[in-house]
Structures are given as structure tokens and as C-alpha cells.
Amino acid sequence: MPADSTLIVAVEEKEESPFQSLVERSKHEDFIRRAVDLLVERVVFGRSSRNAKVVEWATPSEIKTAIDLKPRDNPVSHDELLAIIADVARYSVNTGHPYFVNQLFSSVDPYGLIGQWLTDALNPSVYTYEVAPVFTLMEEEVLREMRSIVGWPEGEGDGIFSPGGSIANGYAISCARYYFYPEVKNKGVYAVPKLVLFTSELAHYSTKKLTTFMGIGGDNCILVKTTENGKMDVEDLETKINEAIEDGATPFLVTATSGTTVYGAFDPLVEISALCKKYNLWLHVDAAWGGGALMSRKHRHLLAGIEMADSVTWNPHKLLAAPQQCSTFLIRHKNILKDGHSSEAKYLFQKDKFYDTSYDTGDKHIQCGRRADVLKFWFMWKAKGSEGFEKHIDRLFDNAQFFVDHIRQREGFRLVIDNPECTNIMFWYVPTCLRGRENDPDYKERLHKVAPKIKERMIKEGSMMVTYQPQGNLINFFRIVFQNSALDHKDMIYFANEFERLGKDIVV
Numbered sequence: 001m002p003a004d005s006t007l008i009v010a011v012e013e014k015e016e017s018p019f020q021s022l023v024e025r026s027k028h029e030d031f032i033r034r035a036v037d038l039l040v041e042r043v044v045f046g047r048s049s050r051n052a053k054v055v056e057w058a059t060p061s062e063i064k065t066a067i068d069l070k071p072r073d074n075p076v077s078h079d080e081l082l083a084i085i086a087d088v089a090r091y092s093v094n095t096g097h098p099y100f101v102n103q104l105f106s107s108v109d110p111y112g113l114i115g116q117w118l119t120d121a122l123n124p125s126v127y128t129y130e131v132a133p134v135f136t137l138m139e140e141e142v143l144r145e146m147r148s149i150v151g152w153p154e155g156e157g158d159g160i161f162s163p164g165g166s167i168a169n170g171y172a173i174s175c176a177r178y179y180f181y182p183e184v185k186n187k188g189v190y191a192v193p194k195l196v197l198f199t200s201e202l203a204h205y206s207t208k209k210l211t212t213f214m215g216i217g218g219d220n221c222i223l224v225k226t227t228e229n230g231k232m233d234v235e236d237l238e239t240k241i242n243e244a245i246e247d248g249a250t251p252f253l254v255t256a257t258s259g260t261t262v263y264g265a266f267d268p269l270v271e272i273s274a275l276c277k278k279y280n281l282w283l284h285v286d287a288a289w290g291g292g293a294l295m296s297r298k299h300r301h302l303l304a305g306i307e308m309a310d311s312v313t314w315n316p317h318k319l320l321a322a323p324q325q326c327s328t329f330l331i332r333h334k335n336i337l338k339d340g341h342s343s344e345a346k347y348l349f350q351k352d353k354f355y356d357t358s359y360d361t362g363d364k365h366i367q368c369g370r371r372a373d374v375l376k377f378w379f380m381w382k383a384k385g386s387e388g389f390e391k392h393i394d395r396l397f398d399n400a401q402f403f404v405d406h407i408r409q410r411e412g413f414r415l416v417i418d419n420p421e422c423t424n425i426m427f428w429y430v431p432t433c434l435r436g437r438e439n440d441p442d443y444k445e446r447l448h449k450v451a452p453k454i455k456e457r458m459i460k461e462g463s464m465m466v467t468y469q470p471q472g473n474l475i476n477f478f479r480i481v482f483q484n485s486a487l488d489h490k491d492m493i494y495f496a497n498e499f500e501r502l503g504k505d506i507v508v
Ligand SMILES: *Cc1c(COP(=O)(O)O)cnc(C)c1O
Pocket: 104, 163, 164, 165, 166, 167, 169, 203, 204, 206, 257, 259, 260, 261, 286, 287, 288, 289, 315, 327
């Protein structure tokens, strides 16, 4: 049966013949039901059991052979489409698998998934109340709650769902600049002094990237040194602020990080905010990764001082395990987002509508059409309550601590940071051939080659997925990320055993 018509065409074209329209409906209904069954079987459950593979490694040419990627002139049948779904799933990385610990996101939350599917079935675009009434109100409510968790006074502030933490960090630059120099909106960078901002050398690369994107220039994103735990060095921050001023530049923003991407370090927000006060700078906290810890009474101290921030990036799709993509930008100042970004398109944001147009919130975004990323997160929140999120976070930190304690006393493992603060853990695995050779002149060079070799083996076997990277002058080390609270202590031991199995006999 060719998939030649969309549902709406089916209904409209066949209106004269009710029988035909029933045929069309049953055809599409049958396809959707079979596809959903397949998704539930093959994608959601079939692939997330511990003995399934995390990845079925295939080369580009193998994938090109397995899946006919080229769009064709002729339609394919429903049966073929179902086979295609199965193949796409088969060769895709199984990010819902418990042993996918490669990235700062993973797992499939059942409520998040259904929230996402509901979003897709409703297919809204959140720019006006008229088109997205429920989602407009839902966004305001969820963002209000998140601001209250950050610790800002009730009734203050604003926020948006943003297409990723990178863009949210860009909003911080834009809002801070507009706050100090509103003329920048129409006159541009030509009307303002030479601006500089500060973030740490271990901060996410997006701050520098967005500095470039916004015409401030990447060189004017000044990287502050970090201490040996990976936290921003506050003394160096003050030195660099003064150097910039002496150079004739105008500092306006510090972006601190709560949970750095590689080290999981939390910058000292109380000290940094004191400097921001002293020099009249906007304080943005990039809590894209670590923000979820605010949900836990036990761990929120890691972000102590965040309530002094002017703005915050917080990605529920990271520690809180909402499906991709779910990211927020929160701001303590009420009208900056709107005043700084609105362009009042008359075809969309008509001011003479019959309802209260303050609910048409789309104009504070830089996007026009926009997915309702709020729904899946809100739905998860309903399903678990804040208590559920707290338990989730406490479990992640408990697993991470268990893993650190376990590998600390196990032969072959060396921690990069002795006491990691978040749930991403960095370590080297030292194969037998290098043990006791720490003082050899070529030790580092050889150890550097170990991680890529172990990675190749794990991917080809599909037994787990853990990322590695060099950083600064550190040679390749692994970074394992715990963000899935379905894991337990036994899984932590599995990971360590698996490193030993794959890595012990490697010769470099
Ligand atoms: C992941 C991350 C980002 C970027 O978020 P995206 O949603 O991937 O764009 C920004 N900052 C930190 C600290 C991150 O870990």
C-alpha cells in the first residue's frame, strides 16, 4: 500500500464519500499503530535491557548498503516503511541503554517520552496564546517554579525555553549587554565601548562561540585560569578584570559554571558574585549540566550563591533526564528578554487581539516557530513530583561516589581529580604493560594511546559507551557520566570490570 497521502488530504479529498475516508483512516491508523508497536518493542524496551548492545557498529558504507538513504521518485509501501524504521533503530546508537554513559544525556524516561510524543501529535508552535494556549501558560508556570528553586524572590524575573544550553548562554550575553547598553539593540556594536566578558578556561565552548556570533569577537571572551579541581580561580578573575580595564576595554559579564562539562566542577559563586558587585558586572551561571542538583536538598549546596546570579542556564535534558531537547534560560530581571529582543512583527503579534496579548510570549525569543519543549518536562514533573527528581539526583550522586570509591582502590585505575564534585568521573585506565612504569620517559606518550584503543574495542563489541578526551596538558582520559538513575552499584562494578576486560592486556 503506497504511503501517498497525509491524514488531512485523506479527510478533505474524500469528504464526498464517507466510505473512502474510512478506508483512508483505517489505512493510516493501521500504519500508525503498527509503527508505535514497533517503536515500543524495538526502540523503547528491546534495546534498553542490559544484555542488548549499546551500539551496533557499522562503517558508513555498511550503513549506506543497509538503508536506502536516497530520496526516490516512487513511494514505498507501509511494510517497507516499517522495515526502514527497524533498520534506522538498529544502526542508531542506543542512547536509552543503561551502558550508554558517553554523554551528558542518556536513558529513556517513560513519562518524558510520552510527553514528547504528545507534543509531536499536537504539533504546536509556541509563539502566541492563540496558537498554543496551554503551552504558553505551562511554560510560564514551569519557568516560575524553576526560578523559585534557583532562589530568586517570588514575582521577579522571566525565562524562556531555549534550543540548547549553548543558545541560552548566548541569551545571557545578549541580555547583559542590553541591560547596560540598551542602545545596542538598534545601533549595534558601533554604539558601545569595546566590551569584554569572562569565563573559565574549562567553561563550555559555547560562551566563546556565542561571543563571536554576537559580534563582540572571540578574543574578547577572556578565559580565566582554573584551580587544580577545575574551578574558576577568583584571584585570576580579578587580575584579568583589572588588566582589561587598563587596556581600555569595558568588562560587562562573568559567566560562571555550575558543573563543568568535562570535570564537573562548580565555580565558587559567592566569591565570584562579590567581584561582580564590586565591578558592576552581570553574573551569568551556566548550570546546563549541574543545575539538576538544585532539586536535591543534599546536593544543592554545590550551587550556593546561585541566587545572586542575574541569569542562569539550566538544561533539564541533562541531569534531570528529560528527553532531548529541553533547555532553559532564566533571568532575574523582568523585561530584559522582551525589550532586548522584540521586533513586533505585525502579522503575528497583533496588539488589537481580543484577549490579553501579554500572553503572546513569542517575541522575547530570537526564534519564530518553536517546539513546546516544556510539555515533556512538565509531564515528568507531574508523574514524579519534585520528590521524584530529588530521589533521582540523590541516586546519581550516590552511584558516582560508589564508582569513585571503587576505582580508587582498584588496580589499573587512576583518578584525574581525586574528589570529583558532580556525576561525571574522569580517570585513566593503565594496562598491565604500563604499571610501575610511571617514571619512564615515554610513559605519558604511551598511556595517551590507551583510551582510543579501549574505545575501539568497546564500540566494536557494543558492551558500553564511554567517552575520552585530552584536556589542557593532560593526556587522553576517560569521562564516564552518570545521569541515568536506573543504574545501581552493580552496574558501577560492571563498568570497572569491563575496563579491565577490554584494557588489561592492551600493548602500547
Ligand atoms: C552541555 C553544556 C552546554 C551546552 O548545552 P547544549 O544544550 O548542548 O547546547 C553548556 N554548558 C555546559 C556546562 C554544558 O555542559
